[in-house]
Amino acid sequence: MNLEELIGISAGIFTTIAVLPQIHKAVKTKKIEDVSPTMFVILCLGVGLWTIYGILKMDWPIIITNSISFILNGIMLKIVWFQGNNK
């Protein structure tokens, strides 16, 4: 693994796991009023397109990290929508 791949994979890991503390906080506190649902709609759209971009370029760091990111941001979106509608 060269330096470029190492940086790509680390960058992807950080941007992928970034949403986890927010998911943890939302689940623990059940409070999401201050969180913007629009942010997670746009994020899902963006990382979805990044996944397609990675597939077109056969760039594995981009494919793997953005597809996982899509799933995690989708989970956060569900939490924000689900808890938002329960108010």
Added chain:
Amino acid sequence: MNLEELIGISAGIFTTIAVLPQIHKAVKTKKIEDVSPTMFVILCLGVGLWTIYGILKMDWPIIITNSISFILNGIMLKIVWFQGNNK
């Protein structure tokens, strides 16, 4: 501009502007208690590394979008920290 570049730039625009609704909401409501600061620390780290990855590969969609993302997520981090400390 080919399809690949179009998807790369659109993906980058979405993931870059994604934080804007959250910045807008935080500035408008002055409430950020439910927002996780850790998320924005990790996001800044991640998009910073993506920018370096883009430079190593001379991949302009990745360089442009992630450097702007770094600035915007840095702004959100400042808001979360600044308002958090004012409590």
